[in-house]
Amino acid sequence: MTPRRPLSLRAYGLAAAALAPLVPSLLAARARRGKEDVGRLGERLGRPGLERPAGPLVWMHGASVGEGLSFLPLIVALRERRPDLAILVTTGTRASARLLAERLPLGAVHQYAPVDTPAAVDRFLTHWRPDLAVFVESELWPNLIWAARRGGARLALVSARMSAASAATWRRFPAAARAVLGAFDLILARDLAAAAPLAALGGRVDGLWDAKLGAPPLPADPAELARMKGLLAGRPVILAASTHRGEEAMILTAFACLGATARARLVVVPRHPDRGPEVADMALGHGFTVARRATGEDGEGARVLVADSLGELGLWYRLARSAVIGGSLVPGVGGHNPFEPARLGCPFAAGPHVDQWPIYRGLVEVGATQFLAGERDLVVWMEEAIAGGPALQAMAAKASDYVRLRDAEGQAVIPRLLDLIG
Numbered sequence: 001m002t003p004r005r006p007l008s009l010r011a012y013g014l015a016a017a018a019l020a021p022l023v024p025s026l027l028a029a030r031a032r033r034g035k036e037d038v039g040r041l042g043e044r045l046g047r048p049g050l051e052r053p054a055g056p057l058v059w060m061h062g063a064s065v066g067e068g069l070s071f072l073p074l075i076v077a078l079r080e081r082r083p084d085l086a087i088l089v090t091t092g093t094r095a096s097a098r099l100l101a102e103r104l105p106l107g108a109v110h111q112y113a114p115v116d117t118p119a120a121v122d123r124f125l126t127h128w129r130p131d132l133a134v135f136v137e138s139e140l141w142p143n144l145i146w147a148a149r150r151g152g153a154r155l156a157l158v159s160a161r162m163s164a165a166s167a168a169t170w171r172r173f174p175a176a177a178r179a180v181l182g183a184f185d186l187i188l189a190r191d192l193a194a195a196a197p198l199a200a201l202g203g204r205v206d207g208l209w210d211a212k213l214g215a216p217p218l219p220a221d222p223a224e225l226a227r228m229k230g231l232l233a234g235r236p237v238i239l240a241a242s243t244h245r246g247e248e249a250m251i252l253t254a255f256a257c258l259g260a261t262a263r264a265r266l267v268v269v270p271r272h273p274d275r276g277p278e279v280a281d282m283a284l285g286h287g288f289t290v291a292r293r294a295t296g297e298d299g300e301g302a303r304v305l306v307a308d309s310l311g312e313l314g315l316w317y318r319l320a321r322s323a324v325i326g327g328s329l330v331p332g333v334g335g336h337n338p339f340e341p342a343r344l345g346c347p348f349a350a351g352p353h354v355d356q357w358p359i360y361r362g363l364v365e366v367g368a369t370q371f372l373a374g375e376r377d378l379v380v381w382m383e384e385a386i387a388g389g390p391a392l393q394a395m396a397a398k399a400s401d402y403v404r405l406r407d408a409e410g411q412a413v414i415p416r417l418l419d420l421i422g
Contacts, residue, residue, distance in 0.1 A: 006175035009142055013118055016143055020117040027115075037094050043112040046123030050109055053086035056421060059130035059153070061090045061113060066337070067136045068096040068110075070159070070211035074134075075108050077214075077414045082421070083107075088128055090114075099311050103219070116141040125151050132421050136211050137190070138162050142180055149183040154420040156186040158413060159211035161194035161356075162201075170201050178202035185420055188413065191358050206416075210359075214410020217343040218314030228319055231300050236264045236321040238385050239346070241313060242271040242336040243326035247351075248279050250329055252286045252304070254378035264386050265299070267316050269307045271326060271336070276308025317341050322385035322392055323348040324372065338363060339407075342399035347392035349381050359406070368399035 005013075024045065031038040043049050058078060060071045068091040075087050087108035089100060100110045114120040121143045130153045135145070137159050149155055162170070170177040181187065181203035188209035189195035195205045240251045248268060255266045266288075270279050276294050283290045283304040291299035292306045299305035307316060317323065323341050325348055327333035334356030341348040342363075349370050354360045363369045372378050384392055 005146060006179050008173045008176040009146065009179055012142055012176070013146075016117045017119070020119055023115055023117060023120075035094070037097060037112065040097075040112055044115055044120070046114040046120035046127075048124070048127045049111060052128055053109075055084050055086060056082075056131045057086045057088060057128060058132045058134065058417075058421070059088045059090065059128060059148075060134045060136070061139060062096075062136040063139045064091060064093045065096045065099055067091065067139070067211070068100050069103070070136055070215065071134075072103060072105070073214045073216060073410065074211075074414070074417075076105055077411060078417065079105070079107050081414065081418060085421075088130065095310060102311070114144070116143045118143055118147075121147045125153075132156065132417065134158060134417065135184075138166060140166075140180055142176065145180055145183050155184045156188075156417060156420060157181075157184045157203075158186075158188045158209055158417075159190045160187055160198055160203075160205075161190045162197050164197075167197040167201065174202070186416060188416075193358060209413045210406075210410070212337060212339050214407050215339065215343075218317065218340050220312070220315040220318055225315055225318060228298065228315065231298055232265065232319060234263070236386050236388065237316070237319050238264050238266050238382050239316050239320035239323040240266065240268045241316065241323050241325050241341070241348075243268060243279075244271055244330065244333055245275070245278075246330040247326050248282055250375055251324065251378060252283055252288070254375050254382060255304075256286050256288075257375075257379045258382060258386070262386060264382065265303060265305060267299075267305045267307050267320065269313060269316060273308040273310055276306050279308070280304075280306045313340065314344065317344040317346040320346050321388060322346070322381065324378065324381065325350045328352070328354050329372070335360065338369065338399070339403050342368070342396075342403040343407075345396050345400055347385075347396040348399070363399060363402060366398055366402055368395055368402050370395075 027036050027041050027044055030036040040049055062068045071089055078085055089108055089110050090113040092113050097110055114124040125147055133148050133153045134156045138161055187203050187205050188207050189198055189205050190210050191208060199205050268279055276292055280290050280292050288303040290304045291297035291302040292308055294308040323346050325336050327336040329351035331353045335354030349372050352371050372381055
């Protein structure tokens with residue numbers, strides 16, 4: 001039975017309803033800027049783009065690319081045990097929609113998530129009628145969650161975490177926080193650090209589970225992998241993966257310190273591909289010959305390749321002799337996924353700012369990676385990659401072993417979700 005909705009949530013619902021007439025214009029403006037899929041704006045208003053499959057339906061929701069892709073191993077595992085389940089995945093970004101269109105397994109479909117207005121939410125839930133709703137990480141839309149619960153769906157919040165800013169906002173509305181978190185039948189925090197603010201806000205944390213566990217290795221097109229291996233033969237690749245503004249300058253400066261005679265090639269994969277031109281200009285400013293993947297260049301003869309394409313990180317981890325994982329060299333991001341290079345046997349290091357990824361501590365303790373404190377450390381790391389000694393390969397092997405054990409833990413959530421479906 002759904003508990004009484006507190007005054008703050010009722011006020012939120014009324015405000016969202018009052019603003020609803022403005023939403024189509026706002027979505028159209030976002031579409032003109034390339035932020036929305038113009039052909040699928042109806043989905044954002046809760047109007048379905050597909051028929052609902054027959055039988056029980058599991059709805060999985062994540063904000064963007066990372067959260068959406070984290071569902072893939074869950075989908076496979078759920079359908080292995082319950083082939084009758086249909087899976088609906090919702091996200092909010094065009095990039096996630098493109099990648100999921102390529103990677104969703106049989107029995108799963110993608111739709112854009114509805115905006116959190118009462119009418120859009122009602123249209124969405126009336127059509128899809130989910131039996132189980134699984135939210136990943138920190139997407140807590142009050143109208144959507146409350147209406148799903150009121151409609152009879154069981155709810156799970158998995159790999160849950162909350163930023164300090166979000167936690168501070170929810171603390172201003174304690175009754176709303178308790179009500180929203182109390183709507184979930186199952187809450188699994190990503191780690192102990194993530195569990196603390198959820199519990200403080202009144203959530204009943206039922207255990208720990210990280211959505212990044214158990215995922216398959218990032219894919220790569222075999223033909224493209226073979227082609228790029230041929231082009232790069234004899235030239236070691238140093239990869240800067242998922243970089244943010246402020247990090248490329250540090251990495252390019254360190255790469256320049258290797259000297260013009262170094263045969264290594266630097267591949268920079270900006271976290272946001274639309275920054276490709278900016279990163280390319282930066283590399284040109286350092287005196288490098290530059291190519292951009294987004295313009296169809298493969299970088300033959302260029303010292304720096306800006307891989308501003310989508311969904312190719314698995315290709316570069318397979319080609320790189322070593323990698324520096326971005327989001328970690330400057331404060332404010334919290335680091336990016338170390339599971340991905342570890343699964344592919346690519347030696348990797350990161351900067352010191354990895355507070356969003358506590359697993360780094362365990363990886364460092366077993367000698368599976370290291371922290372790079374500044375430009376000098378970056379230079380030494382790159383020199384070791386060019387030298388190609390056994391130390392980096394030993395590090396990669398330790399990382400693979402460590403992550404393999406953690407990945408095995410990723411299956412533990414499946415029975416708990418199936419229990420909610422009945």
